[in-house]
Amino acid sequence: MDLAARIRDRQGSFVLFALTPPRQSTAPERVAEIAEATKARLRPLGLDGLVLYDIDDESSRNPTERPFPFTPTLDPAAYLAEDLTDWETPVVVYRAVGKYERPTLEGWAGAQDPGRTLSVLVGAASSDSKPALTLAEAQQLAGAANPDLLLGGVAIPERHTRRGNEHERLLAKQAAGCRFFVTQVVYDVNAAKNLVSDYAYACREAGIAPVPIVFTFSVCGSMKTLEFLRWLGVDVPRWIENDLRHAEDTLQASFEQALATATELVAYCERLGVPFGLNIESVSIRKVEIDASVELARRLIGTLRGTTAPA
Amino acid sequence: MDLAARIRDRQGSFVLFALTPPRQSTAPERVAEIAEATKARLRPLGLDGLVLYDIDDESSRNPTERPFPFTPTLDPAAYLAEDLTDWETPVVVYRAVGKYERPTLEGWAGAQDPGRTLSVLVGAASSDSKPALTLAEAQQLAGAANPDLLLGGVAIPERHTRRGNEHERLLAKQAAGCRFFVTQVVYDVNAAKNLVSDYAYACREAGIAPVPIVFTFSVCGSMKTLEFLRWLGVDVPRWIENDLRHAEDTLQASFEQALATATELVAYCERLGVPFGLNIESVSIRKVEIDASVELARRLIGTLRGTTAPA
Numbered sequence A, B: 001m002d003l004a005a006r007i008r009d010r011q012g013s014f015v016l017f018a019l020t021p022p023r024q025s026t027a028p029e030r031v032a033e034i035a036e037a038t039k040a041r042l043r044p045l046g047l048d049g050l051v052l053y054d055i056d057d058e059s060s061r062n063p064t065e066r067p068f069p070f071t072p073t074l075d076p077a078a079y080l081a082e083d084l085t086d087w088e089t090p091v092v093v094y095r096a097v098g099k100y101e102r103p104t105l106e107g108w109a110g111a112q113d114p115g116r117t118l119s120v121l122v123g124a125a126s127s128d129s130k131p132a133l134t135l136a137e138a139q140q141l142a143g144a145a146n147p148d149l150l151l152g153g154v155a156i157p158e159r160h161t162r163r164g165n166e167h168e169r170l171l172a173k174q175a176a177g178c179r180f181f182v183t184q185v186v187y188d189v190n191a192a193k194n195l196v197s198d199y200a201y202a203c204r205e206a207g208i209a210p211v212p213i214v215f216t217f218s219v220c221g222s223m224k225t226l227e228f229l230r231w232l233g234v235d236v237p238r239w240i241e242n243d244l245r246h247a248e249d250t251l252q253a254s255f256e257q258a259l260a261t262a263t264e265l266v267a268y269c270e271r272l273g274v275p276f277g278l279n280i281e282s283v284s285i286r287k288v289e290i291d292a293s294v295e296l297a298r299r300l301i302g303t304l305r306g307t308t309a310p311a
Helices: A003-008 A027-043 A076-083 A104-111 A135-145 A155-163 A166-175 A189-206 A224-230 A238-246 A249-271 A285-307 B003-008 B028-045 B077-081 B100-112 B135-145 B157-163 B166-175 B190-207 B223-232 B237-244 B250-272 B286-306
Strands: A014-019 A048-054 A091-096 A117-122 A151-155 A180-185 A213-218 A276-281 B016-021 B049-052 B091-096 B117-122 B150-156 B181-186 B213-218 B276-281
Touching: A003 A014, A003 A117, A003 A276, A003 A285, A014 A027, A014 A285, A027 A285, A048 A076, A091 A180, A104 A135, A117 A135, A135 A151, A151 A166, A155 A166, A155 A189, A166 A189, A166 B016, A166 B077, A180 A276, A189 A213, A189 A249, A189 B190, A189 B237, A213 A249, A213 A285, A224 A238, A238 A249, A238 B190, A249 A276, A249 A285, B003 B016, B003 B117, B016 B028, B016 B286, B028 B077, B028 B286, B049 B077, B077 B091, B100 B135, B117 B135, B157 B166, B157 B190, B166 B190, B181 B276, B190 B213, B190 B250, B213 B250, B213 B286, B223 B237, B237 B250, B250 B276, B250 B286, B276 B286
Parallel strands: A014 A048, A014 A276, A048 A091, A091 A117, A117 A151, A151 A180, A180 A213, A213 A276, B016 B049, B016 B276, B049 B091, B091 B117, B117 B150, B150 B181, B181 B213, B213 B276
Antiparallel strands: none
């Protein structure tokens, strides 16, 4: 059963790999090369889908200096249309709604094949910014332009830790048409369990079936990457930071950490009856960290399907 | 190897069971009966030691209404001397130092056999209260009166969550003579791991060997008991509260939860090289909850020693 069907049926148990499109400054022929290399490398994994991020300069959200400089990246919808048309699985395209005018988003949503493209609409990074389109407007617009298009939203366990009402936000987004949620990178398994738990029991109380929650994981190969994770808003527990800082092999320690966290969340969701997905990315562009994230996806697919694909 | 030797050698891997002495209002012959029944029930477990709490009316620490009324209990030192002399293992006697005058504590410490009695000195419940003796004074006094007496201190992961410096407090207490630490009841495994991790790396940096950290566990059979745990200052994560609230059998769910938490902490301490102990109590006086705590101790002893004693 493919990704769109699994989400429509609220089945979950799928594994995605998330990519950031190449930089805008990349020459077109080099973009095509990158896309070919990426597809060649990811095909053997047997992924259920890809995720394409839409990177916004989040300096409005976080005034502290970005550990890695911001470089504008290609529009993920354009990257999909031009370079990933022969990719075999459905693709989840992020749309930072503040970046687009109404007709652009409407036209794009209307033109998508709902069996091939899904979309996660993301609000403006800071409530201070005045976006062209609000998240609620964008969701309504996309839904009207293409009623079969599966729309997702973001879920942030860290916000639940601070405010305690993220599960209510998820229910409100679900009422507005969201069919799945994707978290930011998870390092604090307790925060993720708190959110899933509150969401599950709120659904039960409201007589609503929970939709898949997709947990995102990334390895971390250096203290610089850890600093970037924190900058992105990821809560990294002290003990994990200490373990990574003092590990002989930080990347390997982080790999095992991510695997353990994912395994714990899968078991927890299965016990609670909440459908789930797993999404693997590398927040770093260093080759060793990307390699480790690919290996993490391979291992998690093996775990979920009860088999381990050959390395 | 017995408890005192394990602590002196910084070995850990022991299991204790904690008791609150009977109420002061209990008739002496009934106190003796309770003691006999307790010993008969705990003997088959093969515990490494007992812990006797010294209950203080903590209303100065927490102004919200106590879910269970406070009733003064017997002095644990008197209970030990009068009713537990034939108990086979060493006993860790708590002393709420604010309750005692200098000569009382000095005389008691001087009279103890260090192979049979250990002591945890506990400071006043609130920094507003003016105790007869401060914790530092009491520690110095007890150490001078009986240099071989093994003294312990309390470790509070929840305080580490709030202030981030509990590991420094542990190092300072250790420098002042503490040879082991006992936590309050642990429900937030992440908070406990954060404290152990910061403590372990601070010891490594200072070139000091870590002393055993004793983690305390209690089952919770009802929402009333959960409320009491919270009143005592225990952080119970949302997801655990939800699971217990919605469980068909709250006590059984809590039992499995405590077992999983203890097992995770044991594995984590072993990996970090921090000696540990386990301490089981029942914060509730309901018989089913006490029974489950005894069973929890039995299971944990089986796990630590690689065998499961017959039920």
